[in-house]
Amino acid sequence: MSEPLTGMAGGEVPKLDIQDLQVSYVDRKGQSVHAVDGLSLTVANKPGHGELAVLLGPSGCGKSTVFRAVAGLLQPDSGSILIDGQPVQGTGRDRGMVFQSYTSFAWLTVRENVEYGLKLQGVPAAERKARSLAMLAQVGLKDFAEALPKQLSGGMKQRVAIARTLINQPKLVLMDEPFGALDPQTRFGMQSLILDVLAKQDNTVLFVTHDISEAVYLADVIFVLAHRPTKVLHRVEVPRFEQRDPTVKQSATFKQVENHLLDLLHSLEVKGNVRVSL
Numbered sequence: 564m565s566e567p568l569t570g571m572a573g574g575e576v577p578k579l580d581i582q583d584l585q586v587s588y589v590d591r592k593g594q595s596v597h598a599v600d601g602l603s604l605t606v607a608n609k610p611g612h613g614e615l616a617v618l619l620g621p622s623g624c625g626k627s628t629v630f631r632a633v634a635g636l637l638q639p640d641s642g643s644i645l646i647d648g649q650p651v652q653g654t655g656r657d658r659g660m661v662f663q664s665y666t667s668f669a670w671l672t673v674r675e676n677v678e679y680g681l682k683l684q685g686v687p688a689a690e691r692k693a694r695s696l697a698m699l700a701q702v703g704l705k706d707f708a709e710a711l712p713k714q715l716s717g718g719m720k721q722r723v724a725i726a727r728t729l730i731n732q733p734k735l736v737l738m739d740e741p742f743g744a745l746d747p748q749t750r751f752g753m754q755s756l757i758l759d760v761l762a763k764q765d766n767t768v769l770f771v772t773h774d775i776s777e778a779v780y781l782a783d784v785i786f787v788l789a790h791r792p793t794k795v796l797h798r799v800e801v802p803r804f805e806q807r808d809p810t811v812k813q814s815a816t817f818k819q820v821e822n823h824l825l826d827l828l829h830s831l832e833v834k835g836n837v838r839v840s841l
C-alpha cells in the first residue's frame with residue numbers, strides 16, 4: 564500500500580508541494596535543534612473531491628512544525644512550500660486553520676463568529692448572514708446561531724471553528740489535532756461530520772494526528788513521519804470506503820490499512836508513542 568512519495572502524474576501542479584524542508588529551533592541552551600530535516604511531500608489537486616492528507620507520527624516528531632510552516636506561522640531555514648504553485652510567504656487567506664483548542668470571540672454570537680472573516684473582507688451584512696446560516700446548517704448548528712460560545716459543548720465549539728474556517732473557502736484547510744480534546748464518541752461524530760462537510764465543500768485538507776484509526780477513517784492519503792528530525796518515510800494511499808460509519812472500522816480493509824500502518828510504525832520503533840484507538 565505504500566506508494567512513491569509524490570503520487571502525482573507528471574506535469575500536474577499539486578495543491579501542496581513541499582520540497583526539502585528544513586526547520587530548526589533554538590533550544591533553552593541556545594543550541595540549534597533540527598526539528599524537520601529534508602522533508603518532501605506533495606498533495607494532489609483533485610477538483611471535484613478535495614484530497615484529505617494526514618500527517619501521522621509520534622508525539623514530538625515534528626508534525627506541528629510542518630503544519631506551522633505550511634500555515635506561514637514560522638519561517639523555514641530552507642526548502643520550498645508551494646500552494647497551487649505559489650510560494651508560501653507568511654500567513655494568508657488561502658489557508659484556513661483549525662486547532663485543538665477552540666478559539667472564538669466570547670462576546671460574539673455563534674453566527675457573528677462564523678461571519679467574522681467575511682466582515683473583514685467587506686462582504687455585505689445580508690450576504691454574510693445567509694452564508695453563515697448555510698454553513699452553520701452544514702455543521703448542524705443552525706439552531707444555535709444566536710447563542711454565545713459559552714453556551715456550547717466542546718464538540719459544538721469545534722463545529723463553530725470548522726464553520727468559521729470553511730466559510731472563507733480556503734484553498735487549503737489545515738487541521739492540527741482538531742478533535743484531540745474531545746471524548747471518543749464526540750470525536751467520532753466530528754470525524755464523520757468533517758467528511759460530510761468536506762464532501763460538499765471540495766476542500767483540500769492537511770490533517771495532523773497521532774491516532775491511527777482517525778487517520779485511516781479520514782484520509783485519502785497518509786504521510787508517515789519519522790522521529791525528529793522528521794522527514795516523510797512512507798506515503799500510504801487509503802482505499803475509499805463505500806460508507807464511513809462506525810461499521811467501517813470493523814471491516815477487513817480498514818483493519819488491513821491499520822495493520823499496515825502499525826507495521827510501518829513498528830519498523831520505525833515508534834508505535835509506543837502513537838495512539839491506537841481501535
Ligand SMILES: Nc1ncnc2c1ncn2[C@@H]1O[C@H](COP(=O)(O)OP(=O)(O)OP(=O)(O)O)[C@@H](O)[C@H]1O
Pocket residue numbers: 588589590596598620621622623624625626627628629773791
Ligand atoms: N518553539 C520551540 N522551541 C524549541 N523546540 C521546539 C519548539 N517547538 C517544537 N520544538 C521541538 O521540535 C520537535 C517537533 O515538535 P512538534 O511540536 O512539531 O512535534 P509534534 O509531532 O507536532 O508533537 P505533538 O504530537 O506532541 O504535538 C520536538 O522535539 C519539540 O520539542
